Amino acid sequence: MSDGSKTLALHGGLLVLLFALQFVLPAYHHGNLARIMVLASFAVGYNVMFGYTGLLSLGHALFFAAGMYGMGLAVQHGGAAPVPGLLAGIAAAVAVSAALGLLALRTSGVAFMIVTLMFAQAGYLTVLYFGAYTRGDEGFVLQQAQRVLWGIDLTQPDTRYFAALTLFAVCVLTTLALVRAPFGRVLIAIRENEERARMLGYDVFRYKLAAVVISGTISGLAGAVYGLLFGYVGATFASVQYSIFPLLWVLLGGAGTVLGPFIGTLFMFYLIDLSSAVTSAYMLVAGVALVLLTLFAPQGLVGEIRDRIWRWLP
Amino acid sequence: MTLLSTRGLSKSFAGLRAVHEVDFDLPEGEVRALIGPNGAGKTTFVGLLCGRIAPSSGQVFFDGREISHLPAHRRIGLGMAYTFQITSVFARLSLFENVALAARRRLHGAAAVEAEVMSALAKVGLTEAPERAAGDLSYGHQRLLEIAMGLVQAPRLLILDEPTQGLSDAEIAGFKALVRELSATTTILLIEHNMSVVMEVADRVTVLNFGEILAEGTPAEMHANADVQAAYLGTG
Amino acid sequence: MLASLEGAVTAAVLALTAIGLSLVFGVMRVVNVAHGEFFMLGAVLAWWVASHVGGPPAVGFVAALVIAPLAVGALAALADMTVLKRVAYDPERTIVATIGILYILQQVTLMTYGPEARPVEAPFNTRLALPWVEWGEGGIQLYWPWGLSTTSYKLFVIGAAAAVLVGVWLLMARTRIGLLMRATQLDREMALAFGIPVERVYAMVFGIGGALAALGAVLIVPIQQAHYLMGGDPLLLSFIVVIIGGLGSLPGTVAAAVLIGLSDGIISVFFSPTLAKILATLLVALVLVFRPQGLFGTGAK
Structure with a gap:
């Protein structure tokens, strides 16, 4: 088999497996997996910027929340149906990521990380400030009637699972196509050696800006779908924690691998799920994982597999 | 002129x-x-x-x-094409991909890129195992790869x-x-x-x-x- | 006037905390995201020490003033040696690792100390009335109006912080340790070549940075209570101060701390605290984008 067909078989196989799992999983894990697939889509978006372009953002909650609030406010206060709501969410994510990219990409390295962190913090505070519409920390709940898409009731577990899988499949296949296309190759080149890419005649700024917008849009789409599927829009999703999570998931799974974000999200979700049964300080797990990962496995799980066994993994 | x-x-x-x-x-x-x-x-x-x-x-x-x-x-x-004094290839990418990145700005289509890349690699004598990571090459071969990246831009x-x-x-x-x-x-x-x-x-x-x-x-x-x-x- | 006195207290504590962050960034070129948690630990340890030492509040407070910074400094040095050294002070990996340390410290505190906010009693707290000058019918008159007063403790905080800052300056400018630090800051490779134990200097700088944050926290804890989530605001404010003051510049940091501390009190008179924070965060981000050398810096190096 060529590398291309192996890649398609592996990723297609995962999607088929996820499709089949919904018929066998018990209700609790069924629900979890739906949530994991939406969060993994968020991480897939994060990975475009961090994993493939080498831009470490500490502010991705801003994009997730932009999508979520873009959708949520349109549905709640604008009376929009889910589809226009989703479109509003995507539009918000595109606008916010383009604005952030134009500003933050003037910096690099540590300054870039801090700038993204600061803009995300400003975004979080803005959500709190307009508490009259967003209901701040408390958030607001979308009613069942507001969450019917083309006659499909997204509050039902099986439709929800299917919607989450659709989103996840779209995000994974988009990334896969992206990183195998010349465009994605240039992003990787920028990650590896930005100056060299520039001296091959690539307009590095425009490529990076495109990466930020694609990354932010995927993340925002995930945020909008999350709000729609789980019916809740709250400021927590704009907080620093939700900027750290995708970083953690991607690091754990393997930055710059298409499957890494999903594996990382799955792993971390269950790790925190299990530990929260033991202690309320479940974020301790996240902290320990971050430290151990930076120390011992900066490539992440899928990254280590790629280094040791499957060199062809995209 | x-x-x-x-x-x-x-x-x-x-x-x-x-x-x-x-x-x-x-x-x-x-x-x-x-x-x-x-x-x-x-x-x-x-x-x-x-x-x-x-x-x-x-x-x-x-x-x-x-x-x-x-x-x-x-x-x-x-x-213009420029090759660096201090070798500056994409160390973790393959030889082929290094040259292909240089080629794709003017060429489109996988077949055209592949033909030009292989021809540029042949000109500098690096035809063996183009799927190797560039960073694994000896210093001298990295210099040759740099030159190939310059050539392929025509x-x-x-x-x-x-x-x-x-x-x-x-x-x-x-x-x-x-x-x-x-x-x-x-x-x-x-x-x-x-x-x-x-x-x-x-x-x-x-x-x-x-x-x-x-x-x-x-x-x-x-x-x-x-x-x-x-x-x-x-x-x- | 009153606002600016409250602001001066904020500025004093902020200067201590931020100078720790600035020192670490200046010498080691890494950003310590767990800095706010060192602050928090200082406050929590102060409560712990004060409540375990008998006698009058002053004894417990003085004990806390000594023990908490030392303990936090030791912990920070340990974190440096076990974690940061092993990622070779790579700027990006250090940030990720210190985010991990942030969560570990915060959550361990939650598990042991609990979610309550707890006060530490101030060693002395006499109320001082302040005079007010006003044009009256017979020219200048002095008033001692009700409400315009501060406490002796707040004045002590300002004085103590100023003393510590002078101490830091003397340490950097006049001692051998300071010389080693500055040499390491200028050129790490050269310092290594001259036989300076760079790793020990780094551990010490990271320890001192943590200890300064803890010291600021011990000073503030009789005014604010100790809580496991209290590290967020000092971290954010320290970032703001360090960035506006110019990354790694100690005088710039102090100047910015005074500016931010004083204006914080005044801005919040005009804006809601949330809006003030939004504006401050945006300001910092924009300073980093358009003037990375800080507002007081003079061009790139």
Whole structure:
């Protein structure tokens, strides 16, 4: 088999497996997996910027929340149906990521990380400030009637699972196509050696800006779908924690691998799920994982597999 | 016809004049060697040409138009190619991908890219195992890969910064042959320390010293020039 | 006037905390995201020490003032040696690792100390009335109006912080340790070549940085209570101060701390605290984008 067909078989196989799992999983894990697939889509978006372009953002909650609030406010206060709501969410994510990219990409390295962190913090505070519409920390709940898409009731577990899988499949296949296309190759080149890419005649700024917008849009789409599927829009999703999570998931799974974000999200979700049964300080797990990962496995799980066994993994 | 020229091109770093008021002309089709003692400003000068470094003052013209205000990637887009002095390949990407990245800016379609990449790799003699990671190559082979990345762009002006540094004698002989072959279609500006390369491949030589042009002429003239010898011996 | 006095207290504590962050960034070129947690630990340890030492409040407070910074400094040095050294002070990996340390410290505190906010009693707290000058019928008159007063403790905080800052300056400018730090800051490779134990200097700088944050926290804890989530605001404010003051510049940091501390009190009179924070965060981000050398810096190096 060529590398291309192996890649398609592996990723297609995962999607088929996820499709089949919904018929066998018990209700609790069924629900979890739906949530994991939406969060993994968020991480897939994060990975475009961090994993493939080498831009470490500490502010991705801003994009997730932009999508979520873009959708949520349109549905709640604008009376929009889910589809226009989703479109509003995507539009918000595109606008916010383009604005952030134009500003933050003037910096690099540590300054870039801090700038993204600061803009995300400003975004979080803005959500709190307009508490009259967003209901701040408390958030607001979308009613069942507001969450019917083309006659499909997204509050039902099986439709929800299917919607989450659709989103996840779209995000994974988009990334896969992206990183195998010349465009994605240039992003990787920028990650590896930005100056060299520039001296091959690539307009590095425009490529990076495109990466930020694609990354932010995927993340925002995930945020909008999350709000729609789980019916809740709250400021927590704009907080620093939700900027750290995708970083953690991607690091754990393997930055710059298409499957890494999903594996990382799955792993971390269950790790925190299990530990929260033991202690309320479940974020301790996240902290320990971050430290151990930076120390011992900066490539992440899928990254280590790629280094040791499957060199062809995209 | 003049392909590249500069007028009053200067660059100073914190008061130190690295390049000072350089007027330089390079006719199309020529192979020009840029020589000079260490610290003469050669790398800074070519950095100014291709836009890696912003000049303190002065102008650069390429193909009859002023390009002083253009960012590096636009200049490359006009038909310049630049290979780095300190090898700067994409270490974790394959040989093939390194050259393909250089090729894709002008070529579209996987088949066309592959054909050109393989031909460029063949020209520098790196046909074996193109799927290897570039970082695994020996230093000399990384230099050759750099040259292949320059070639595949089919540039009008190819700027090579010390291309033969770290190459074996056999590889240097291959490099000389390659430059002669290329000179039919490409204007070449190369910074070179190896005098045998300069004597054999260059049409003309420009000598830089203390950021200024000390002398210019055929290799034989420069070889005989007393000022040039003095500059190299450090008595000038 | 009153606002600016409250602001001066904020500025004093902020200067201590931020100078720690600035020192670490200046010498080691890494950003310590767990800095706010060192602050928090200082406050929590102060409560712990004060409540375990008998006698009058002053004894417990003084004990806390000594023990908490030392303990936090030791912990920070340990974190440096076990974690940061092993990622070779790579700027990006250090940030990720210190985010991990942030969560570990915060959550361990939650598990041991609990979610309550707890006060530490101030060693002395006499109320001081302040005079007010006003144009009256007979010219200038002095008033001692009700409400315009401060406590002796707040004045002590300002004085103590100023003293510590002078101490830091003396340490950097006049001692051998300071010389080693500055040499390491200028050129790490050169320092190594001259036989300076760079790793020990780094551990010490990271320890001092943590200890300064803890010291600021011990000073503030009789005014604010100790809580496991209290590290967020000092971290954010320290970032703001360090960035506006110019990354790694100690005088710039102090100047910015005074500016931010004082204006914080005044801005919040005009804006809601949330809006003030939004504006401050945006300001910092924009300073980093358009003037990375800080507002007081003079050009890039």
